[in-house]
Every structure is written in structure tokens, then in C-alpha cells.
Amino acid sequence: MKKIAIFAKVHDPRCLGVAEELVTWLEARGLEPVVEAHLARHLKFEPGTEPERIPDSADLVVVLGGDGTLISVARLIGERQVPILGVNLGSLGFLTEITLDEMYPALERCIAGNFQVSERMMLKTEVTREGEVISSHQVLNDVVINKGALARIIDLETSVDDYHLTTFKADGLIISSPTGSTGYSLAAAGPIVHPALDCLVITPICPHTLTNRPVVVDAGARISIILRSMNEDVFLTLDGQVGMELKAGDRIMIRRAEHRTRLVISQSKDYFEVLRTKLKWGER
Structure with missing residues (x-):
């Protein structure tokens, strides 16, 4: 993987901060960040890429935010089926199951080709x-x-x-x-x-x-x-x-x-753990 696309919830200052750090991290490793145009304007990063062009110009898509942001990106990616790594910076997060602490290790595995995806209908x-x-x-x-x-x-x-x-x-x-x-x-x-x-x-x-x-x-x-x-x-x-x-x-x-949406999954938790955590099962 050489080109990593970045989408983020642009009205969330935390997402913007993480996106800015991610751009620097990718460039330091000789990778090309493909920053969605709206996000690029907030980061003052040029050149940004129009959303509809990203599916044909990225090997991996990183989504910073919550499930709503990821769902909108999934519709955009469409039949190109580019893997999506969703990083949970929202509140619930059934789909964006990668935590911020897990983001960079997960990215390193993706870049090395050592990752698993969940294919969603x-x-x-x-x-x-x-x-x-x-x-x-x-x-x-x-x-x-x-x-x-x-x-x-x-x-x-x-x-x-x-x-x-x-x-x-x-x-x-x-x-x-x-x-x-x-x-x-x-x-x-x-x-x-x-x-x-x-x-x-x-x-x-x-x-x-x-x-x-x-x-x-x-x-x-x-x-x-x-x-x-x-x-x-x-x-x-x-x-x-x-x-x-x-x-x-x-x-x-x-x-x-x-076609299906391909979501990069966490190696530290399974689907049932996500259910227990998000729905607070077993808690009094």
C-alpha cells in the first residue's frame, strides 16, 4: 500500500488533530496521504482530493470519527471495495471498532499486508x-x-x-x-x-x-x-x-x-466483545 486516503468528521476538533498527525506520520514513512478535499481545507493541506475521485486513487481508506462518517464513506467507495479502517472517535462505534491507541499498529499491519477484513453486505x-x-x-x-x-x-x-x-x-x-x-x-x-x-x-x-x-x-x-x-x-x-x-x-x-464493504477489523477484540461493550451487557 502506497496511497492512504483520509476522511474525518471535520466539525470535531479532535478528529482534525488526529488527521493532521496522521498526515505527518504517513509522509515520514514515504507514503502518500490522499486527503479528502473538505478535510484538506480545514487542515490547510494541499492538494486535497475530491471525494468521488478517492476510490480510484487509494489503496486504503482511514476514517476518523464515528459510524455515521464511516457509513457515508462506505457508500462512496462502492464497487471499488477499497479496505476501510474505521477509527472510533465518536460515542458508540459498532463499525469504527479500531481505537485511537490501536490506529498506528493497525496501519502498520495494513501497509505490510498483514490484516483481516470483515466483508459487509x-x-x-x-x-x-x-x-x-x-x-x-x-x-x-x-x-x-x-x-x-x-x-x-x-x-x-x-x-x-x-x-x-x-x-x-x-x-x-x-x-x-x-x-x-x-x-x-x-x-x-x-x-x-x-x-x-x-x-x-x-x-x-x-x-x-x-x-x-x-x-x-x-x-x-x-x-x-x-x-x-x-x-x-x-x-x-x-x-x-x-x-x-x-x-x-x-x-x-x-x-x-x-459488492460488499470491506472493513479492517481489530485484532484485539471480536464482534461479541464489541456488542458487550457498546450495549453494556453484564453491567448492573
């Missing part, structure tokens, strides 16, 4: 309106259909592989990947799914029918959701970061993406 989402695809995205965590603040419960006709599942009457619906199972889906009483599994999780948000429960389906399934509610404010949110307003009759198609 991504979701491909298409919105069709009147027979035309109007939006297409690939996400790491989840696809959420949610009612507006003043809207009534909404009707979401849901099918799996052309088989009718049900019409959810609820505040909304979450379709999550295994990685996203510890996000919004977990808060809506969805299951925790190990990230090595290939599956999709369908979790209703505050369903009007109390017997509606989360459903786990095969990763090869195609999930179709049609908004049947009229005159309600309904929104589609992708990874909690990208969104659009939906209209009655819109169809949302969700399936497994062809």
Missing part, C-alpha cells in the same frame, strides 16, 4: 414512480420508510420475491442489512444479526397490529414495498443520511448489492 435500493426509476442507491445499514411528524399511520404493501407478505399499517418500515441490524432496526425491537450472515431484516415501526413482528429473509430475496397511503407525508431515508419524499403508488425495491 450492502443493499441496493430503487424507487419507481409511474413505471420509471427515479432514484437508485446502495447503502450499508438500512432503508427506512417513515411517516412525517403530523401524518397518520401509513399503509405499506410488502412482498418478498413476488409473494405477498402483508400490508403493514405502521409508522414506517425498516429494511436493514446484518450490519444495520444494530442501528434503527434494533431500536424498533428488531433482532441483532451477526454481520457474517447473508440476510435481510424487515422491521415494522410501531405497527398498529401488535402481532406484526420483524421478519428475516434470505439475502437473495427481492423486497418490494408499495406506498398505498394517500395525502400523507412519507419519506424514504437511506443510511439515515440521504432522503427523498415519496408519493402514493411509489414502489421501493430492495435487494442485496453485488
Whole structure:
């Protein structure tokens, strides 16, 4: 590895300080830091690199911040599948599991080619309106259909592989990947799914029918959701970061993406330790 890209949460002074130190560390070892343009302006580092050019110009991506920053970078990297080393400078951090103390040893292993990755399934989402695809995205965590603040419960006709599942009457619906199972889906009483599994999780948000429960389906399934509610404010949110307003009759198609996100994993902890730590299991 010769070119190391750096993304950071630019509004966090701590992240900026670590990024500045990292640039110096890389240059001292004869490596080329590829600094994302917005971050470069904050560091007064020239030249910065526009985000969309980074996947084709980096051998490794370092993300300084929290899970939100890493999720946005994962969508950007897309099919290039460049390994991502997430350094946790946020609060929770299910994905950015490398601590600041572990960062430089982990970087040295990556540069030497002695590292392991966790390959995470991504979701491909298409919105069709009147027979035309109007939006297409690939996400790491989840696809959420949610009612507006003043809207009534909404009707979401849901099918799996052309088989009718049900019409959810609820505040909304979450379709999550295994990685996203510890996000919004977990808060809506969805299951925790190990990230090595290939599956999709369908979790209703505050369903009007109390017997509606989360459903786990095969990763090869195609999930179709049609908004049947009229005159309600309904929104589609992708990874909690990208969104659009939906209209009655819109169809949302969700399936497994062809590529995966590759996350560099810590050699000092496993997934279950991350769960115990982040969710404070076993503590009184």
C-alpha cells in the first residue's frame, strides 16, 4: 500500500488533530496521504482530493470519527471495495471498532499486508414512480420508510420475491442489512444479526397490529414495498443520511448489492466483545 486516503468528521476538533498527525506520520514513512478535499481545507493541506475521485486513487481508506462518517464513506467507495479502517472517535462505534491507541499498529499491519477484513453486505435500493426509476442507491445499514411528524399511520404493501407478505399499517418500515441490524432496526425491537450472515431484516415501526413482528429473509430475496397511503407525508431515508419524499403508488425495491464493504477489523477484540461493550451487557 502506497496511497492512504483520509476522511474525518471535520466539525470535531479532535478528529482534525488526529488527521493532521496522521498526515505527518504517513509522509515520514514515504507514503502518500490522499486527503479528502473538505478535510484538506480545514487542515490547510494541499492538494486535497475530491471525494468521488478517492476510490480510484487509494489503496486504503482511514476514517476518523464515528459510524455515521464511516457509513457515508462506505457508500462512496462502492464497487471499488477499497479496505476501510474505521477509527472510533465518536460515542458508540459498532463499525469504527479500531481505537485511537490501536490506529498506528493497525496501519502498520495494513501497509505490510498483514490484516483481516470483515466483508459487509450492502443493499441496493430503487424507487419507481409511474413505471420509471427515479432514484437508485446502495447503502450499508438500512432503508427506512417513515411517516412525517403530523401524518397518520401509513399503509405499506410488502412482498418478498413476488409473494405477498402483508400490508403493514405502521409508522414506517425498516429494511436493514446484518450490519444495520444494530442501528434503527434494533431500536424498533428488531433482532441483532451477526454481520457474517447473508440476510435481510424487515422491521415494522410501531405497527398498529401488535402481532406484526420483524421478519428475516434470505439475502437473495427481492423486497418490494408499495406506498398505498394517500395525502400523507412519507419519506424514504437511506443510511439515515440521504432522503427523498415519496408519493402514493411509489414502489421501493430492495435487494442485496453485488459488492460488499470491506472493513479492517481489530485484532484485539471480536464482534461479541464489541456488542458487550457498546450495549453494556453484564453491567448492573
